[in-house]
Amino acid sequence: MSLKSSVGGAGRRVIAVVVHRVWEWLRTHAEISPSTPAGRRFAYLGEGACIGFPTGAIYGEPWIRVGDHTLIGVHVTLSAGFVPGLDLGPDPIVTIGKACSIGRGSHIVGHKSIEIGDDVFTGPYVYITDQNHGYTDPDVPVGRQWPVNDAVTIGSGCWLGAGAIILPGTRLGRNVVVAGGAVVRGEFPDHSVIAGVPAKVVRRYDPKAGWLPPLPEVPLDDETLAQIAKMIDDGTAKPDEMAG
Known part of the structure; x- marks a missing residue:
């Protein structure tokens, strides 16, 4: 006999109310902030910053810096290195600036260097990484070939639409708009709009003529x-x- 069938309707309602209230309490009190034990594991988790509960996979905190008043949504993965417990050296691997907002379900996966400026906003399910597998040897499965690292820089004021993918070697200028679903690699200038697979500039700002x-x-x-x-x-x- 299942639990559901053995508990009457009134009992199920009581259980549902208790579960929902506990869940709301966890959402409010289990987020990671600078004052929590999990927050103190980071190289820096700034004043007013928080990471929503439930979190995604988080490891390599000593090599992750998150600026003041940055909000990181639920189910967001933040990682530095391949697995927990590695010594990655003296320098930060993942740096997120001040007053950013990282959308739910996003992944920021760093191995060499990911630098995100101030006031960067992302939609949900954005993927940012500085590492990809090589494919130079045609006789070896791609997933088993040694990965290639290339630093990523995202300038202050950028907006990354839902589902955008930022690949190794990407360098975005200031206030760049990345369309939802774009697959981005390469260098893009300040004040541009990029879209597509692969992403390209579709609109740009001229100081004299304005937005073209x-x-x-x-x-x-x-x-x-x-x-x-x-x-x-x-x-x-x-x-x-x-x-x-």
């Missing part, structure tokens, strides 16, 4: 480019007008 419209999906042909250049040379069109 989305770039065309199909590159302009040589004849059209020549006509535009002639119009600019003749003074019949200005570059900012062409952009708008």
Whole structure:
């Protein structure tokens, strides 16, 4: 006989109320903050910072720094190194700046260096890593080949949409918008919007002209480019007008 069938309706309601209240209490009191034992394991967990409960996998805390007033959502994985207990040297591996917000279910997995600036916001389920498996040897399964590390830098003020993947070697400038689901690798300038698989710049900011419209999906042909250049040379069109 199951527990559900052996307990009457009133009893089940009482159990449900107790379970829900305990769960709410845990959500409120089991988050990781600078004053908790788990928070003191970090290289730095800043004033007002917190990691929501339930957490994802968290290890390598002595090599993880989290800035003041940064909020990390529930089910977020934060890791430095392959497994717990490794000595990773004197320098931090994962650094998250001040006043950031990391969306639920995200993964930040560092082995060499991941630096996230201040005021960086992410949607849920964002994946950021500085390591990937090599595939140079065609006779060895990819998962068994030695991994390759390449540092990741995410500039202050960036926004990473839901499900974005930030691969090793990525360097984002300041205030970069990453579209949801984008797969990002490479260097991208300040004040740009990037999207796609692989990600590319689809919009950018010019100090004189402001935000330029989305770039065309199909590159302009040589004849059209020549006509535009002639119009600019003749003074019949200005570059900012062409952009708008």
